[in-house]
Amino acid sequence: MFERLKALPADPLLGLITLYRDDPNPNKVDLGVGVYRDEQGHTAIMKAIQQAQKTHLSTEDSKTYIGPMGVPGFVDGIKKLILGESSKALSAGAVAGIQTPGGCGALRVGFETLRRLGDDLTVWVSDPTWANHIPTIRASGFETQAYPYFDANTGLVNYEAMDEQLAKLGKDDIVLLHGCCHNPTGADLSFEHWQRIAERAVKQGFIPFVDIAYQGLGDGLESDVKGVRHLSEQVDEMVIASSCSKNFGLYRERTGCLIVQTENQERSAALQSQIQDVARANYSMSPAYGGFLVDLVLSSPDLRTSWEDELNAMATRVKSLREGLLAEIKQRNVSQDFDFITQQKGMFSYLNITKEQVRQMRDEFSIYMADSSRINVAGLNLSCLGYVADALKKACG
Ligand SMILES: Cc1ncc(COP(=O)(O)O)c(C=O)c1O
Structure with missing residues (x-):
């Protein structure tokens, strides 16, 4: 065979x-x-990770399963790192989240969960996009289409061309956006672009899906997510796939987080069960180690x-x-x-x-x-x- x-x-x-x-x-x-x-x-x-490894080694006393969500402190920490301490969606309890095997795991669980919404959704990716996006999205059961993004003449974003495409989208569309530090081009959306995307998402009803794998490696931890936070304030529903591979240097530890913002606490509970169910059918539970380290780093002031x-x-x-x-x-x-x-x-x-x-x-x-x-x-x-x-x-x- x-x-x-x-x-x-x-x-x-x-x-x-x-x-x-x-x-x-x-x-x-x-x-x-x-x-x-x-x-x-x-x-x-990274030095903080080295220190966290020592602490973790001296305190970990069991290798039993930690549960489908992963390390809870890690998931909470990443939600706050991206959405901000004062996020309205977070204080409303409207955000589901799960630790995943890297940012790739977050993308896959996120898209497979969205696939449960129905057969007729299309995922839109930037032209060009990171080489692993299209295979991951297709493996999750979606067709992909590309929206114009990179302007080869300027080396920057051609937002008017992108906007022209976004203007044609509706409730059956999912738009994958790079949160910051676009891979492969380095051409990023400005804050004004994010404002316009948010307006479009609200008006037309498409679901924004943000992939953020480089928070802190552009203009800084806060500036890099200014656009994402604005989007989160404006829309009811969005998905975020985050990776700790680059900004915590945890590449081989496969540490990522999937975040799903919903309209209210009840929907968040439903989505929490859905993402855990998708993860369960794929790999059951995420490796925990990287999540413990990130949790230690984010929660200890030093x-x-x-x-x-x-x-x-x-x-x-x-x-x-x-x-x-x-x-x-x-x-x-x-x-x-x-x-x-x-x-x-x-x-x-x-x-x-x-x-x-x-x-x-x-x-x-x-x-x-x-x-x-x-x-x-x-x-x-x-x-x-x-x-x-x-x-x-x-x-x-
Ligand atoms: C745009 C983008 N998304 C997601 C990832 C996910 O990385 P990982 O699965 O290694 O965390 C990467 C890594 O290169 C990336 O460049």
């Missing part, structure tokens, strides 16, 4: 890892895989300060790499305009160069990035900025 299942092509981004690893060039630069790296190219365990400081330092480093790269590009009078690099947010940037130029940078300079020209800005360091700018000059003229 198994001969019917053919080997699938390798994930192109994972293929880049192997190519990079085997490249003997001492100047090689890895801008492919989307993990945060420090100046030495290392993805370190650990929280340490975490926020380190996260701010990471975001500042990414911003200064953006500025440094642009300055080096400008010094070389590269023909193409790259000003958008400093206007984009978070770890990613679409360089807006062709696949041929991407390959040229790889073949001649050992600079590795996705064929789409998405770079992980955190993969840069101060000593390679000039080298990357040289390669861009050679590729673009």
Whole structure:
């Protein structure tokens, strides 16, 4: 039987890892895989997480199941981190939530739950969107459509084109939005855009589904969710999938949270039972470990300060790499305009160069990035900025 299942092509981004690893060039630069790296190219365990691990190890006295919702303090902490301490929906008890295996788990449980609303809903994703969105949404039983988002001429969002599409949507539509630090483009919605999306959602009745995997890595923990909080204040119903992979550095611990805002406490209880039921049928319960650590970090003032400081330092480093790269590009009078690099947010940037130029940078300079020209800005360091700018000059003229 198994001969019917053919080997699938390798994930192109994972293929880049192997190519990079085997490249003997001492100047090689890895801008492919989307993990945060420090100046030495290392993805370190955050200090607050290290401390929380020690505390957890010394206090955990059982490995028994913790229940379908996951670590309750973690779920409450993430709800507050995203929606804010003064969220009306939270104080009304109208928000359901569950710990999930990473942000991917939150996306999958969220979409599978929405699938229970009926057969005729369509999910709209930004063009382009993160590579794993469409497979996850389709595996949850939905068709996907794309709304215009990225403007290749400016490197920013083409909101008028996006709005034109949103204006045509209604109650049978779900709109997936990136909470901040859009992956793959780095082109973010402004607060005014979020206000307009909220107006559209209220008027037309589509369900906003926010994926937030980089809170704190753009303009800061609070600023990065200003738009999401506004949306939450305006609409009755929305879904949020959150990931602790990047902002807590918990990648392999698979730590995420699904949040469902409903109209009132009674509906929230119903949704709580639904999301737990979807999770139960998939993997029963989420791994707990990362949730314990995040709960400790968020609830202990010292650990929280340490975490926020380190996260701010990471975001500042990414911003200064953006500025440094642009300055080096400008010094070389590269023909193409790259000003958008400093206007984009978070770890990613679409360089807006062709696949041929991407390959040229790889073949001649050992600079590795996705064929789409998405770079992980955190993969840069101060000593390679000039080298990357040289390669861009050679590729673009
Ligand atoms: C846009 C976006 N959403 C969700 C995730 C989920 O990540 P994880 O499942 O590793 O927490 C990622 C990770 O790269 C992402 O970029």
